[in-house]
Amino acid sequence: MMTGILALQGAFAEHAACLARLGEPCRLIRKPEELHGVDRLILPGGESTAQRKLLETTGLFSPIRELLREGMPVMGTCAGLILLAQEVAGAPPCFGILPVEVQRNAYGRQLGSFFVQGQVGELTDVPMRFIRAPYVARVLSEEVEVLNVTEGRITAVRWRNCLGLAFHPELTEDLRLYQCF
Numbered sequence: 001m002m003t004g005i006l007a008l009q010g011a012f013a014e015h016a017a018c019l020a021r022l023g024e025p026c027r028l029i030r031k032p033e034e035l036h037g038v039d040r041l042i043l044p045g046g047e048s049t050a051q052r053k054l055l056e057t058t059g060l061f062s063p064i065r066e067l068l069r070e071g072m073p074v075m076g077t078c079a080g081l082i083l084l085a086q087e088v089a090g091a092p093p094c095f096g097i098l099p100v101e102v103q104r105n106a107y108g109r110q111l112g113s114f115f116v117q118g119q120v121g122e123l124t125d126v127p128m129r130f131i132r133a134p135y136v137a138r139v140l141s142e143e144v145e146v147l148n149v150t151e152g153r154i155t156a157v158r159w160r161n162c163l164g165l166a167f168h169p170e171l172t173e174d175l176r177l178y179q180c181f
Contacts, residue, residue: 004038006080008051009044011077011078029060030060036145041074043077076181077165077170084096084098099141105133113132120156121156129171130167131171136166
């Protein structure tokens, strides 16, 4: 299976390195034609507002939205979670397919970043690095499975073909979330 990684801004190179360590093929996506032959997609952390603008200017927004609506598996980390959310507090949604409301920059500035280990679904002792992270303020469907709650806030969810993570698995050595994806 070919994994596409949105490579407009953010931690796309780190995701690619994790997949390479697993021996999984991946392609950096910067133009619509690069989506051809991609079976699943990673939306990386970074700055969601900048990513949204770049999605529009590169012509990637509509083709990615269509693939996601058709059920392409997707993992959104940090900013990627924001791009997937149906509702974003204080901002318009981007792809709007994941039935959650997200609060952006919930953990403050860069200095408010932190690291913890916790359970994500059935995985235990998962290292989670939060950098100006969002969190899921509200789940909008009973079908959304909450996979992690950190400091009383929902930080990992799964719904149908979507895995939404408020943290950065690409900035740790643990590859189990990629194996699950």
